[in-house]
Amino acid sequence: MPQMTGSDIIVRLLEKRGIDIAAGIPGGANLPLYHALSKSKIRHILARHEQGAGFIAQGMARSTGKAAVCFGTSGPGATNLITAIADAKLDSVPVVAITGQVPTGMIGTDAFQEVDTYGMTLPITKHNFLVRKAEELLVVIPEAFRIAESGRPGPVVIDVPKDVQKESVQVEALPDMQAPVRASAVLDEADISRFHAMLRDAQKPVLLVGGGVIVSDAAAQVIALARKNSIPVASTLMGLGCFPPDDPLFIGMVGMHGARFTNMIMEETDLVIALGMRFDDRATGRVDAFCPNASIIHVDVDRSEIDKIKTASLSVIADLSDTLDQIVPGIEENPRREWNTHVQSLKQTYALQAPEPDDPYHPVHLVRTISRIADANTIYTTDVGQHQMWAAQWIQVSRPRTFLTSGGLGTMGFGVPAAIGAALANPDKPVICISGDGSFLMNMQELATIRDHNLNVKILILNNGYLGLVRQQQEYFYEKVYHGSQFECQPDFAAIASGFGIHAQRLDDATDPADALKKALNQDGPVLLDIPIHHGKNVTPMVPPGSANIVMIGE
Ligand SMILES: Cc1ncc(C[n+]2csc(CCOP(=O)(O)OP(=O)(O)O)c2C)c(N)n1
Ligand SMILES: [Mg+2]
Secondary structure, eight states: OOEHHHHHHHHHHHHHHTOOOOEEEOGGGGGGHHHHHHHHHHHEOOOOSHHHHHHHHHHHHHHHHEEEEEEEOTTHHHHHHHHHHHHHHHTOOOOEEEEEEOOOGGGGTOOTTTTOOHHHHGGSEEEEEESSSGGGHHHHHHHHHHHHHHHSSEEEEEEEHHHHHHHHEEOOOOOOOOOOOOOOOOOOOHHHHHHHHHHHEEEEEEEEEEEHHHHTTTTHHHHHHHHTTOOOOEGGGTTTTTSSSSSSSEEEEEEOOOHHHHHHHHHHHHEEEESOOOOOOOHHBBBSSSTTTTTTEEEEGGGTTTSSSOOSEEEESSSHHHHHHHHHGGOOOOHHHHHHHHHHHHHHHOOOOOOOOOTSHHHHHHHHHHHHOOOOOOOOEESSHHHHHHHHSSOOOOTSEEEEEOSSSOOOTTTTHHHHHHHHHTEEEEOOEEEEEHHHSSGGGGHHHHHHHHHHEEEEEESBBBBHHHHHHHHHHTTTHHHHHHBOOOOOOOHHHHTTTTTEEEEOOTTTTHHHHHHHHHSOOOOEEEEOOTTTTTOOBBBBTTTTTTOOBOO
């Protein structure tokens, strides 16, 4: 019966769980854990800020679907992780954050670097633990992974006091790591018939897919359902990638920055089949005016989402992939000629407008060029702002888990570290981070991490000298008073990246951006391009916050 310390138990169980990469930063309160890690095969990625470590874990988790791990010390280490944890909660990402805590005897004394990590993370985690004894880790670590990955995934925090990390206990045998529990369900025959009947009776059905389709690996079933019954498919921001964008049935992203035709079709539809989506306000606009003519079938693994925002006529609380396996076989083939002809004509008349081709530095042209020339296996990450919305509108995302974006929390600073995580977990795939000049500055210290591991990450900054999405709202809704949204100093991003040892270039009028993009994407290793764009370009159309989606301004 070997003696093991709490730290050894953590590390051995992480290894048993198949964790081979984990990001973090050490400090006084997690040094015993780091000492144990030094003897492990787990590849430690030294981030330069714990928020970076949290988003690196997210990049791994979002691109693979498997829970990923990050570490932080007590106090500021834990507070720095908070934003990434909250972000994972809102986008249902399985992250296990292991934080150091002051020794148990000092908890509650305002000890050096003490914060109540458990209390602070209670509302932003799926579950959290404060471990009091080393032997508890034998239960807590497997539980944390099971919870993070089961049903609707989410972040779990394990706060481990320093004395617990050091405590030595007899361990008979390490526990098995349990597989995540799928919320599989055998559907009620009555529900299946009701689903079929509602679809049969509908004249203008639409499938509305969200991030849950990706989480549940249900893209293939969604495609089968849509094609069998010729149902147009709209997506939320988080659902992008689960339906092929070039399929005529695809009608794009709904909501605040959706195309006109998409929101118009949602206005007309008489049946919304909402799959793994939660009626977020950026998708619905004014809720009572969202799909005003439609009945709703809502399938979601999380009971608390049902009837939370929109009341469903039929709801199924179960894993989507499982549900569709039972629903699709009984779906009738139906060409729905009239509805689809109408949808196509709206699509033609009210599609997103690409600007005239005279300005190659127009952000829409740039994003379309990136999408056209990038390798088909590319994983994209974005930051938050106009560039994110142009990316969502114009990048042809054709596979699940290849468009990683901070949807629910909308966190500037997400893009670069998430790209690192994606690159670490997918060494065979190119990674492109589309960022903005504001967002980039929020986690650019992770350029050092990129350099450490020579990651194949291309960072493309659409540089408008502004907090552009804020500027756009001020232009439309705040009397064109641009208070606090214009940057006075224009950092030399290429010089900064070079300072980190990363190949970089600032494009200018003399450079053909398509050429420069091609060269950058074909180059081995990390590259940063600082791409000037005109500050006055807006993301259109736009639904004014709080308005019905049918009220769209801009082209
Ligand atoms: C951490 C954080 N702070 C503030 C905001 C509010 N916000 C949303 S978009 C945006 C502007 C982002 O600027 P930039 O990265 O340059 O992107 P752009 O809109 O110019 O493309 C701001 C400040 C946010 N989303 N996240
Ligand atoms: Mg900007």
